[in-house]
Amino acid sequence: xxxxxxxxxxxxxxxKKLPGVGAKSAQRYAFHILRSSxxxxxxxxxxxxxxxxxxxxxxxxxxxxxxxPCVYCASPARNQRMVCVVEEPTSIESxxxxxxxxxxxxxxxxxxxxxxxxxxxxxxARSLVERVERGEIDExxxxxxxxxxxxxxxxxxxxxxxxxxxxxxxxxxxxxxxxEIEYMDEVTMARAMEGRREI
Amino acid sequence: xxxxxxxxxxxxxxxKKLPGVGAKSAQRYAFHILRSSxxxxxxxxxxxxxxxxxxxxxxxxxxxxxxxPCVYCASPARNQRMVCVVEEPTSIESxxxxxxxxxxxxxxxxxxxxxxxxxxxxxxARSLVERVERGEIDExxxxxxxxxxxxxxxxxxxxxxxxxxxxxxxxxxxxxxxxEIEYMDEVTMARAMEGRREI
Numbered sequence: 356x357x358x359x360x361x362x363x364x365x366x367x368x369x370x371k372k373l374p375g376v377g378a379k380s381a382q383r384y385a386f387h388i389l390r391s392s393x394x395x396x397x398x399x400x401x402x403x404x405x406x407x408x409x410x411x412x413x414x415x416x417x418x419x420x421x422x423x424p425c426v427y428c429a430s431p432a433r434n435q436r437m438v439c440v441v442e443e444p445t446s447i448e449s450x451x452x453x454x455x456x457x458x459x460x461x462x463x464x465x466x467x468x469x470x471x472x473x474x475x476x477x478x479x480a481r482s483l484v485e486r487v488e489r490g491e492i493d494e495x496x497x498x499x500x501x502x503x504x505x506x507x508x509x510x511x512x513x514x515x516x517x518x519x520x521x522x523x524x525x526x527x528x529x530x531x532x533x534x535e536i537e538y539m540d541e542v543t544m545a546r547a548m549e550g551r552r553e554i
Numbered sequence: 555x556x557x558x559x560x561x562x563x564x565x566x567x568x569x570k571k572l573p574g575v576g577a578k579s580a581q582r583y584a585f586h587i588l589r590s591s592x593x594x595x596x597x598x599x600x601x602x603x604x605x606x607x608x609x610x611x612x613x614x615x616x617x618x619x620x621x622x623p624c625v626y627c628a629s630p631a632r633n634q635r636m637v638c639v640v641e642e643p644t645s646i647e648s649x650x651x652x653x654x655x656x657x658x659x660x661x662x663x664x665x666x667x668x669x670x671x672x673x674x675x676x677x678x679a680r681s682l683v684e685r686v687e688r689g690e691i692d693e694x695x696x697x698x699x700x701x702x703x704x705x706x707x708x709x710x711x712x713x714x715x716x717x718x719x720x721x722x723x724x725x726x727x728x729x730x731x732x733x734e735i736e737y738m739d740e741v742t743m744a745r746a747m748e749g750r751r752e753i
Contacts, residue, residue: 500736
């Protein structure tokens with residue numbers, strides 16, 4: 356039996372479900388909340404509840420959003436005919452940080468992973484294929500990670516889209532900016548050599 | 555004054571000049587040598603002396619070698635008209651590990667670095683330019699690191715070689731194989747997007 360009163364034990368159990376939060380941290384957070392004002396505790400509870408209640412997926416690109424369509428799909432300043440395909444909503448931030456991309460996104464919410472039972476039907480790709488089919492898109496940039504699953508997903512999507520007149524591109528695999536080639540693994544180095552470009 | 559006898563103190567001083575070797579390690583190495591057999595100590599001394607006496611730079615590519623020309627420049631199995639330009643002899647190993655490259659090399663022994671007084675004249679690039687000028691080379695692959703100095707060096711070489719009819723390529727900068735794009739810095743991500751290729 357827990358040495359804590361039931362409400363405390365229950366909050367600790369829920370907090371422990373957060374990634375990277377163990378028993379010690381959960382306990383620390385719970386006692387912090389106990390000591391904080393009624394308003395602060397209520398605000399946290401409300402923020403958690405509100406997150407799930409008010410966020411949804413963009414009906415066009417599947418990005419997590421509070422308005423539909425999302426800010427990217429609704430923006431007249433962005434090129435709606437150029438679509439960058441990413442694995443997760445969090446990947447969008449990586450591309451946005453470059454401040455160089457002016458197109459829109461499509462979020463798959465995962466990668467192909469036969470071992471984990473994720474096949475093409477489990478990915479949110481259908482609406483993308485339909486948009487390409489309707490001729491709404493000029494270029495699809497496959498920006499899944501250059502991991503095993505990310506590559507498989509990119510290849511599968513490329514195959515699915517190749518029957519339509521759309522430009523399909525893959526982000527470059529290579530030596531990261533600022534790195535010494537001396538410390539590169541052979542796969543990355545091979546891809547950097549293979550992907551060399553005329554200058 | 556050192557608490558060690560002069561020969562011991564002198565060896566410790568010399569060993570401390572090795573990269574990453576501090577007083578403690580140098581002392582440990584020195585005592586290890588003291589305790590080892592006369593043959594082992596003599597073999598180590600001879601190996602060190604021999605290294606400098608018998609290694610030289612390849613007269614064609616500047617690689618460190620015991621035979622001249624080096625194994626790459628002397629190999630009939632390798633494409634002598636495709637040259638991969640690297641900063642250091644150790645960089646060759648990165649490219650060789652890919653097992654995909656069948657051309658030869660050119661070692662610059664450094665990068666442009668105005669702050670450290672390294673200008674074009676301090677790099678070993680002249681023989682490369684001469685070989686290109688004589689029409690001996692079809693493609694020059696600039697495989698300097700995508701660091702500030704490496705990029706400056708690649709750009710300078712490209713400019714110097716552009717007046718000759720030779721293909722000049724740069725290795726790809728991008729997301730390394732196996733990495734999640736979520737964790738990429740913005741410069742690398744921007745280069746990966748910019749360097750995307752049609753598939």
